[in-house]
Amino acid sequence: DGGITQSPKYLFRKEGQNVTLSCEQNLNHDAMYWYRQDPGQGLRLIYYSQIVNDFQKGDIAEGYSVSREKKESFPLTVTSAQKNPTAFYLCASSAPRSLGTGVGSSYEQYFGPGTRLTVT
């Protein structure tokens, strides 16, 4: 059964603690992403990785760190430096789809079920 799994579904932490969110995929996708969603808002990109052992900062990377040691796994660490960590965290993966010669590729992204992090 192919898909993306995230664990845990709910996570509660005290302020000042680092916490690591898990994301695993068995879709054989090269690219993986982390987003954050706050109530009533769209998704904001934290980090993404197009291949193993390589990743780039997204729009809101401050206070977060990632690793990509295996194709299947892209864990996200929320550090104590993140000022407002309480949010819904979404992991996604994608594979390139050619749009035609000279046009480029598209990357349809598929999401895991998410982890809801609450920091008090």
Add this chain to the structure above:
Amino acid sequence: QKEVEQNSGPLSVPEGAIASLNCTYSDRGSQSFFWYRQYSGKSPELIMSIYSNGDKEDGRFTAQLNKASQYVSLLIRDSQPSDSATYLCAVNDYKLSFGAGTTVTVRA
């Protein structure tokens, strides 16, 4: 200017009517456009992707793309209560830019 903007909603439509959702984007070079559906408390689910100007139909959903005007829309025909959700427009090169979403409520 935000990269991707959607009509703010919420949008309330009677069952059986057409729901029309609009999205504009700022990057004229964008090639890929997506609509995601997100039920309350759940993760987004890809429902439509469109890459060429014109219409693309899939069941009760029709996506429309106009690159010259930089807008993409989603029509939901014969709206059902199960269509009640937030719909996110996304525009892509290799990393998606999302709109804030439009919440649709289908009333019976």
